[in-house]
Amino acid sequence: MGKLLKGIGNSGEIKNFYDEWSNTYDKSLNQWDYKAPKQAALILKKYLENNPKYLLDLACGTGLFAQEIRKIFPTIICDGTDISKKIMNISLQKGLYRNLYLSSFEKNIKSDDNYNVVSLIGGMTYCANYQLLFKRVYNYLKNKGYFIFTHRVDIWRKFNFDEFLKLNDDKFEIIYKSKPVNYLPKNKDFGTKVKIRIVLLSKKRKRA
Numbered sequence: 001m002g003k004l005l006k007g008i009g010n011s012g013e014i015k016n017f018y019d020e021w022s023n024t025y026d027k028s029l030n031q032w033d034y035k036a037p038k039q040a041a042l043i044l045k046k047y048l049e050n051n052p053k054y055l056l057d058l059a060c061g062t063g064l065f066a067q068e069i070r071k072i073f074p075t076i077i078c079d080g081t082d083i084s085k086k087i088m089n090i091s092l093q094k095g096l097y098r099n100l101y102l103s104s105f106e107k108n109i110k111s112d113d114n115y116n117v118v119s120l121i122g123g124m125t126y127c128a129n130y131q132l133l134f135k136r137v138y139n140y141l142k143n144k145g146y147f148i149f150t151h152r153v154d155i156w157r158k159f160n161f162d163e164f165l166k167l168n169d170d171k172f173e174i175i176y177k178s179k180p181v182n183y184l185p186k187n188k189d190f191g192t193k194v195k196i197r198i199v200l201l202s203k204k205r206k207r208a
């Protein structure tokens with residue numbers, strides 16, 4: 001699992017890694033005290049003024065975020081995407097999502113829905129092109145829709161993510177940016193050394 005910390009490789013290797021891990025993923029994450037899905041759902045509870053109708057959960061994995069957001073907004077309709085078919089099959093078995101798309105979050109999914117919320121929890125690490133991802137998310141969202149994501153603080157610093165967010169401030173307003181919080185505190189490689197931020201953005205109206 002040291003790979004998880006240092007990086008897995010290209011998208012084929014990432015897909016195989018999660019395919020192989022899929023059956024024990026939930027158990028591992030539970031043992032490592034992974035709380036990001038719950039924390040992100042609570043942030044939405046705090047900041048959203050209306051109940052969101054549609055969620056697009058990018059890199060949905062086994063559906064841990066959908067499980068948490070449905071506790072807070074029980075009527076929300078969730079769609080999900082992932083590159084690992086096997087991990088997405090676990091979500092399918094849990095019956096959490098209306099539609100599941102086997103697709104990279106850097107590719108466009110053909111969905112007619114305008115989403116109120118787009119999420120990317122625990123997956124930003126695998127993004128090779130932030131600008132492309134943000135363009136996709138912008139197009140998936142309704143006006144004033146929300147993008148909630150987590151990002152590892154070490155990678156945030158390496159790629160000057162604050163500067164990247166500033167460059168996108170014509171498209172997204174920062175509603176909330178958490179302080180660094182533990183990611184997988186009970187995993188021996190991550191411990192309290194690797195932190196994440198949880199960020200909530202809201203889509204700005206296009207200028208006329």
Ligand SMILES: C[S@@+](CC[C@H](N)C(=O)[O-])C[C@H]1O[C@@H](n2cnc3c(N)ncnc32)[C@H](O)[C@@H]1O
Nearest residue numbers: 018059060061064082083084104105121122126
């Ligand atoms: C750490 S897991 C997080 C899963 C889930 N969101 C959660 O919080 O438990 C990372 C997920 O990202 C997926 N993934 C990696 N690269 C991806 C990509 N380019 N597009 C979509 N999903 C991707 C993996 O298959 C895996 O399911």
